[in-house]
Amino acid sequence: MTTMTEASVREFKMPDVGEGLTEAEILKWYVQPGDSVTDGQVVCEVETAKAAVELPIPYDGVVRALHFPEGTTVDVGTSIIAVDVAGGAAPEPAPESASAPESATVAAPAPEAAPEKKPEGRQPVLVGYGVAASSTKRRPRKGPEVPVQQASALVQTELNGHGPAVPQPVPPAAAKSRPLAKPPVRKLAKDLGVDLTVVTPSGPDGTITREDVHAAVTPDAAPTTAPSTVPAPASAPVRTAAPAPVASYDSTRETRIPVKGVRKATAQAMVGSAFTAPHVTEFVTVDVTRTLKLVEELKQDKEFAGLRVNPLLLIAKALLVAVRRNPDINASWDEANQEIVLKHYVNLGIAAATPRGLIVPNIKDAHAKTLPQLSEALGELVATAKEGRTGPAAMQGGTLTITNVGVFGVDTGTPILPPGESAILAVGSIKLQPWVHKGKVKPRQVTTLALSFDHRLVDGELGSKVLADVAAILEQPKKLITWA
Numbered sequence: 001m002t003t004m005t006e007a008s009v010r011e012f013k014m015p016d017v018g019e020g021l022t023e024a025e026i027l028k029w030y031v032q033p034g035d036s037v038t039d040g041q042v043v044c045e046v047e048t049a050k051a052a053v054e055l056p057i058p059y060d061g062v063v064r065a066l067h068f069p070e071g072t073t074v075d076v077g078t079s080i081i082a083v084d085v086a087g088g089a090a091p092e093p094a095p096e097s098a099s100a101p102e103s104a105t106v107a108a109p110a111p112e113a114a115p116e117k118k119p120e121g122r123q124p125v126l127v128g129y130g131v132a133a134s135s136t137k138r139r140p141r142k143g144p145e146v147p148v149q150q151a152s153a154l155v156q157t158e159l160n161g162h163g164p165a166v167p168q169p170v171p172p173a174a175a176k177s178r179p180l181a182k183p184p185v186r187k188l189a190k191d192l193g194v195d196l197t198v199v200t201p202s203g204p205d206g207t208i209t210r211e212d213v214h215a216a217v218t219p220d221a222a223p224t225t226a227p228s229t230v231p232a233p234a235s236a237p238v239r240t241a242a243p244a245p246v247a248s249y250d251s252t253r254e255t256r257i258p259v260k261g262v263r264k265a266t267a268q269a270m271v272g273s274a275f276t277a278p279h280v281t282e283f284v285t286v287d288v289t290r291t292l293k294l295v296e297e298l299k300q301d302k303e304f305a306g307l308r309v310n311p312l313l314l315i316a317k318a319l320l321v322a323v324r325r326n327p328d329i330n331a332s333w334d335e336a337n338q339e340i341v342l343k344h345y346v347n348l349g350i351a352a353a354t355p356r357g358l359i360v361p362n363i364k365d366a367h368a369k370t371l372p373q374l375s376e377a378l379g380e381l382v383a384t385a386k387e388g389r390t391g392p393a394a395m396q397g398g399t400l401t402i403t404n405v406g407v408f409g410v411d412t413g414t415p416i417l418p419p420g421e422s423a424i425l426a427v428g429s430i431k432l433q434p435w436v437h438k439g440k441v442k443p444r445q446v447t448t449l450a451l452s453f454d455h456r457l458v459d460g461e462l463g464s465k466v467l468a469d470v471a472a473i474l475e476q477p478k479k480l481i482t483w484a
Contacts, residue, residue: 349401
C-alpha cells in the first residue's frame, strides 16, 4: 500500500473569486477521494454572491479528502480539498491488526501542517478566473455522498486527537445520521427541535426542504388536541410549547426563500448605496423615431452581419458620446482620502436580470470601441448573463450603468446607483404616442429616460447636460457623427 507524508499534502483553500467576497457555496464536486488531478483541472463549482464559478486545482496529485459536502457554504480561506502531490495511489481500508496504526499514521495529515510549505509551480490565486468555457449550470447530484463523509471522518479523527485515522466504509446507519439538507434548513430544524433523520425528504435527490421540516413539526402538535388517545410523557409539554410561534407557519400560504448569493449581495449593495450617496434623478421624454429607423438600417449593413443591433446599442453609444462631451460625470467618490477620482475610461455596466438575481456586468473600455465592436461586446455580455456564466471580473470596476426597464413594459424608474459609480441611466419602454412633429401632431415612437446621479459628484447643471445630450442624440442620431 502506498503511503503519503504530511509534507506531500497540499490543502487547497476556498479562494476569493470576486474582490471582497467572504464566502461561497459548494454546488458540485467533480472529483472524489482517490481521483488523480492535474494542474488546472476543475475540481468543483461554487456559487458566490456574484456568480457561479468553477475552481481549478493549482497542482498535480491524488485527491485525499473533500472537507465539505455539496450544498455547504464555506468561508474564504478555509481548506476545502486535500491533495497528495506525491502522486501516490489512494489508501485502501486497513484491516484491524497490529500493523494498522503504523500504516494509518500517514493516512490523513493535520490541516494546519499544509500552509508550512507553498505548492510548487503556479499559486492558487484565482481572483478573476471567471467561469470556464463549458456550461456552469447546476448539475443534479449523482447518488449519496459517501466518499465525502469518509473523508470528513478521517480529518475529524485527526483533529480530535484520537490517534491515527483509518479509512472505514460508512455503514448505512451512519449515512442516515447525516441527511441531505442545506445549512438554513438544518438551523430551522434545530430551532424547532426536529430530528432530520426522521424527516421524509421531498427535494431533489432526497434533499430535505423547509416544508419537510415544518411538516414534521405539525404531527407533534396533534396530541395536544386529542389527549384521550395515549398519555403524553412528562417531557412532551416542553417540546410542543417551545416552537409554538414558528410551528404555526403554513407552507401552503407562504414560501420562505433564504437570502443569499446574488440577491444578498445586491440587497446589501443597494442599501449601502442608497444611504451613502445622495441620489438625484432627472427625467426627459424624447422622440426616438429616427433612432429606430437607424436601427433597421444598421441591421442591413454588412458590417453588422451576425451582430446584435437594437435600440440599446444606440442608447449606449449616445451615453458614451455624452460622457465625452461632459467628462466630469465619469467619476467616483473616495471617502477615505476625501477625493473625487475622475475616470479617463468608461466601463459601461448593463443591468441584467438572471435566475440568480440582478447582476451588472460591464463592458471594459467601452469608450474606445467602434459601434460594431460595442455591438459585439453587448451581445456577448447579454448572452453570458442569460446562461449564468458571468464571472466576477466582469462585474468589477464599472463607472456608469444603463438599466433597460422598458423591456418590462414600464415607462421608466428612479434607479439606485451601483456602489462606486456616479450615474445610472434608466430607459423606459418605447411606445407609439401622439407627438408634435414639425408643427403637427403625429404618431411618433417616444420613450422616457431617467438619469440618477451622485449629488456629491454631479450637480444639477452637469447631470442635466448629460441627460439632454443623450436625448438630443436619440432624437437626431446624426449627432453621433457630428459630436463624435
